[in-house]
Structures are given as C-alpha cells and as structure tokens.
Amino acid sequence: xxxxxxxxxxxxxxxxxxxxxxxxxxxxxxxxxxxxxxxxxxxxxxxxxxxxxxxxxxxxxxxxxxxxxxxxxxxxxxxxxxxxxxxxxxxxxxxxxxxxxxxxxxxxxxxxxxxxxxxxxxxxxxxxxxxxxxxxxxxxxxxxxxxxxxxxxxxxxxxxxxxxxxxxxxxxxxxxxxxxxxxxxxxxxxxxxxxxxxxxxxxxxxxxxxxxxxxxxxxxxxxxxxxxxxxxxxxxxxxxxxxxxxxxxxxxxxxxxxxxxxxxxxxxxxxxxxxxxxxxxxxxxxxxxxxxxxxxxxxxxxxxxxxxxxxxxxxxxxxxxxxxxx
Numbered sequence: 001x002x003x004x005x006x007x008x009x010x011x012x013x014x015x016x017x018x019x020x021x022x023x024x025x026x027x028x029x030x031x032x033x034x035x036x037x038x039x040x041x042x043x044x045x046x047x048x049x050x051x052x053x054x055x056x057x058x059x060x061x062x063x064x065x066x067x068x069x070x071x072x073x074x075x076x077x078x079x080x081x082x083x084x085x086x087x088x089x090x091x092x093x094x095x096x097x098x099x100x101x102x103x104x105x106x107x108x109x110x111x112x113x114x115x116x117x118x119x120x121x122x123x124x125x126x127x128x129x130x131x132x133x134x135x136x137x138x139x140x141x142x143x144x145x146x147x148x149x150x151x152x153x154x155x156x157x158x159x160x161x162x163x164x165x166x167x168x169x170x171x172x173x174x175x176x177x178x179x180x181x182x183x184x185x186x187x188x189x190x191x192x193x194x195x196x197x198x199x200x201x202x203x204x205x206x207x208x209x210x211x212x213x214x215x216x217x218x219x220x221x222x223x224x225x226x227x228x229x230x231x232x233x234x235x236x237x238x239x240x241x242x243x244x245x246x247x248x249x250x251x252x253x254x255x256x257x258x259x260x261x262x263x264x265x266x267x268x269x270x271x272x273x274x275x276x277x278x279x280x281x282x283x284x285x286x287x288x289x290x291x292x293x294x295x296x297x298x299x300x301x302x303x304x305x306x307x308x309x310x311x312x313x314x315x316x317x318x319x320x321x322x323x324x325x326x
Contacts, residue, residue: 013051016303031087039079039126077101139264153210188291
C-alpha cells in the first residue's frame with residue numbers, strides 16, 4: 001500500500017515548490033512519522049535556496065535524507081519534529097526529532113529518529129539540530145571555568161552557542177552583532193550584548209558565526225595573545241579576506257574550523273551522533289531557547305517564506321513551519 005505526502009523542493013536556484021510524494025508502508029525497524037513542525041536553518045538553507053553551494057562541497061553538504069543534487073532540483077532540510085504513527089511499539093505515539101527535509105510525512109529507519117523529552121515542547125525541539133552544532137563547537141572550543149568568551153554573530157547558530165555557554169560556571173559571555181535588535185535576544189538568553197565597535201577585548205575564546213569577513217576580522221581583534229577563534233560560519237562560494245599582518249603572528253593567534261558533520265575529535269572515541277543529539281534535546285528543556293523562534297508560517301507558504309528569507313525581506317533566527325492542517 002502507498003500513501004501520499006507532500007514535500008518542499010528547490011526546483012531551481014531561487015524557486016521552490018511543493019511536490020507530492022508517494023510513501024510505502026514502513027518495513028521492519030522503520031517508522032512512519034507525521035510531521036508537526038520543521039525549522040528553517042536560515043544561514044545554510046538560504047545559501048542552498050540561492051544555489052550557492054560550492055561544487056567541491058556538494059558531497060559534504062548533503063543532508064541525511066536529501067533527494068536530488070545541488071544546485072537543483074533538490075529536497076533539502078534537517079530540522080524536523082513529528083509523531084510516530086507506525087513502527088516499533090516503543091516509538092508509536094512518541095514525538096521525535098529527525099534530520100529530515102520539509103515534508104508532511106515520511107518513512108525512515110527507526111534508528112534515525114530521537115524521542116523528544118517530555119520537558120521539551122515540540123515546536124522548540126526543531127532547534128535540536130542547531131543546538132547539536134553548538135554542542136559540537138564547544139567540544140572543539142573546550143572553554144574553561146572563568147574564561148572570557150565572545151560569540152560574534154547573533155544568528156541561529158551563534159545564539160545557540162551563547163545560550164549553551166551561558167550555563168558554563170564562571171564564564172562571562174558577550175554576544176556581538178551589528179543588529180541592535182539582537183540585544184533583546186541576548187537578554188533572554190542571559191548573556192551580555194554589544195555592537196562590534198563596542199565589543200570587549202582581551203577574550204580567551206571567540207566563537208565566530210556571522211559568516212562575514214568583517215566578523216572574522218573583529219573576532220581575531222578581540223583575542224588575548226595565544227587566544228583562539230572557533231569558526232562556525234559557512235560562506236558558501238564567497239571568498240574571505242583577512243588582514244593578518246598585525247598581531248596575528250606575534251600574538252600566536254589560532255583560527256580553528258568546526259563543523260557538525262563529524263563528532264569533535266575531543267569526544268569522538270566516547271560519544272556518537274545519537275549521543276550528541278540527545279544532549280542537545282536535553283538542553284532544550286530550558287525555555288530561554290524560545291527566544292530563537294522568531295516567526296511561524298504554514299507549510300504551504302514555505303516557497304514564499306524561503307524567497308523572503310533569502311532576500312532579507314523576512315528577518316528571522318529560526319522560522320518555524322507548522323504542519324497541522326498543512
């Protein structure tokens with residue numbers, strides 16, 4: 001027996017559409033999930049929507065249940081929360097998170113879904129994939145008690161990093177962004193805020209997530225000697241220019257890349273992908289994360305939503321897509 005669902009596809013760069021999808025019955029050790037919410041990961045998904053994934057990154061940037069290929073047509077996305085309608089008894093009726101594209105229902109291996117803790121509302125749980133990125137970045141960064149830490153770039157990833165860092169003992173966190181409206185988000189997360197020109201210097205660690213050359217340069221400028229910038233930005237096909245003729249060498253500064261596609265080497269021998277995602281979901285019991293969900297639309301509106309997010313007409317951190325009634 002087959003049944004029909006609907007999925008969002010990028011037909012060509014800058015043009016999205018809703019397409020019907022045929023679902024087979026779930027097999028042994030598979031689940032049928034009915035989607036309740038997805039989240040638009042604004043930075044990565046708008047680069048995909050605009051067709052700006054570099055050709056040499058096509059394989060690296062594939063989402064777990066992506067269909068099609070970059071630049072298009074492609075079905076992309078990875079922040080999905082739904083309810084298991086069919087599958088193993090221990091999962092039936094459970095709210096689960098899955099790294100699945102925007103689609104009204106889907107069949108995946110049972111191992112691909114992670115139950116959402118009862119303390120985490122389903123809408124907030126769409127942030128799990130981004131909080132997982134923050135967890136991995138902080139495994140890479142390894143902040144110490146009492147460190148002075150700045151996060152440059154108050155987008156979805158940067159705010160998740162700041163939110164997790166705010167729970168570290170003795171760590172004073174400053175969130176830096178060019179948008180003064182992000183001060184309210186910083187306050188909700190329990191961290192300080194500053195525009196780039198007023199950011200505090202002498203930082204032991206800076207996490208950069210603005211996806212701009214100016215942001216990365218400012219991150220280096222804020223470090224103490226032998227300090228480290230952990231680079232979380234993804235620039236797509238854009239070149240990045242830095243001025244490294246100043247204190248970069250004399251200060252023995254470090255720029256370290258971090259990417260969620262692999263578990264940090266600091267934890268790889270004792271933490272799996274599933275462990276990392278479960279940690280992220282546990283952290284989302286904190287209602288402070290609600291400040292990162294800044295808009296909501298219905299699934300049928302998603303092609304227009306991504307157009308507006310990509311153009312900047314619709315500002316957002318995480319834009320929530322609701323599926324009830326579709």
